[in-house]
Amino acid sequence: MDKWIVHKFGGSSVADAGCFRRVAEIIEASPNPHEAVVLSACRGVTDALLGLVTLAETPDAYFPSAVEALKKRHVELARGLVSKAAFDTYREQLERDCRDIAGMLQTVRLIRSSTYSMRDVISGYGEIWSTRLFAPFLRERGRIKGDVLWIDAREVVIVEWGSLGPAVQWAVSEANLQRLVPAGFAGRLIVTGFVATTIKGIQTTLGRNGSDFSGSIFGALLNAAEIIIWTDVDGVLSADPRLVPNAEVIDQLSYNEAMELAYFGAKVIHPQTMEPAVARDIPIFIRNTFAPQKRGTLICANPYRRSRSRASRPSIRSRW
Numbered sequence: 001m002d003k004w005i006v007h008k009f010g011g012s013s014v015a016d017a018g019c020f021r022r023v024a025e026i027i028e029a030s031p032n033p034h035e036a037v038v039l040s041a042c043r044g045v046t047d048a049l050l051g052l053v054t055l056a057e058t059p060d061a062y063f064p065s066a067v068e069a070l071k072k073r074h075v076e077l078a079r080g081l082v083s084k085a086a087f088d089t090y091r092e093q094l095e096r097d098c099r100d101i102a103g104m105l106q107t108v109r110l111i112r113s114s115t116y117s118m119r120d121v122i123s124g125y126g127e128i129w130s131t132r133l134f135a136p137f138l139r140e141r142g143r144i145k146g147d148v149l150w151i152d153a154r155e156v157v158i159v160e161w162g163s164l165g166p167a168v169q170w171a172v173s174e175a176n177l178q179r180l181v182p183a184g185f186a187g188r189l190i191v192t193g194f195v196a197t198t199i200k201g202i203q204t205t206l207g208r209n210g211s212d213f214s215g216s217i218f219g220a221l222l223n224a225a226e227i228i229i230w231t232d233v234d235g236v237l238s239a240d241p242r243l244v245p246n247a248e249v250i251d252q253l254s255y256n257e258a259m260e261l262a263y264f265g266a267k268v269i270h271p272q273t274m275e276p277a278v279a280r281d282i283p284i285f286i287r288n289t290f291a292p293q294k295r296g297t298l299i300c301a302n303p304y305r306r307s308r309s310r311a312s313r314p315s316i317r318s319r320w
């Protein structure tokens, strides 16, 4: 059986309708029959959701219009992307979610403070909304073989929070995924990034920027051939491009080097992303959604950094 490829697209890659089309084209271009697509929330949505909580904690603040604005952004996005039937279903679910959010915010307003779990539940809606829309969008385009299955990572990824962050409980997470994906499934899994569940059954997140980690967790759970993290820059750069405009793309990095860069603040990849890949020796590619013809950066156990020729580099199995 062909091995899985796991793609992860960040918020900047699913910012608007044009971005959704671009992501779909990247997925459709890959001939591999088993691919998982982990998505972040649309750009700015997690910040906006957390902003709602802060707003609700503020005396005399009025939050309903801010909830309405988030709902409207997603409704407008969906209107241009899916059929009337899929749009109606999407809008109904969105309205239900927004009512739940407003209920939680009302509690926050009354007690003037929020709990961690409330913030986790509220901030996780962005990934639910982006993936619930992308799944019917990709299915209705009809350009891929096989099925499109929406996977809610809260039903799969079980973590135990500790001083080093969330520790994945692999055995139970693997069993959860096997339960949700029918044996012999061929097609695309559309997976919510960022969200997970604790061993006590409470909804949690993997921390800010955590969808990269989700991507590699699913890479490990599916024993993937490769994990591709699609973002808005050409790869891991020698410096933050917002501070150093002529920073250069690093062709290849070892897992350790990438981990160090991430721990010291290179926002392009979440520091825990490498762990699941190291254990199973899965290469991670960082690539640009807006320039998919570029090679990006390869993160693996034994990089061949001194030669930048294609010949010395492990091949990318997918077409892009």
Ligand code: ADP
Pocket: 009, 010, 011, 012, 013, 040, 209, 230, 231, 232, 233, 235, 236, 237, 238, 239, 240, 241, 242, 265, 266, 267, 268, 269
């Ligand atoms: P995504 O929405 O794809 O998750 P992020 O905003 O989380 O994207 O990460 C990508 C951004 O990280 C880039 O746009 C860039 O500004 C920033 N960045 C900081 N340091 C680096 C680096 N060393 N290499 C590449 N990008 C970096």
Ligand code: ASP
Pocket: 010, 011, 040, 041, 046, 047, 126, 193, 194, 207, 208, 209, 210, 211, 212
């Ligand atoms: N949406 C989450 C965040 O903004 C997770 C992610 O995008 O990686 O932090």
Ligand code: MG
Pocket: 010, 011, 209, 212, 267, 268, 269
């Ligand atoms: Mg990110």
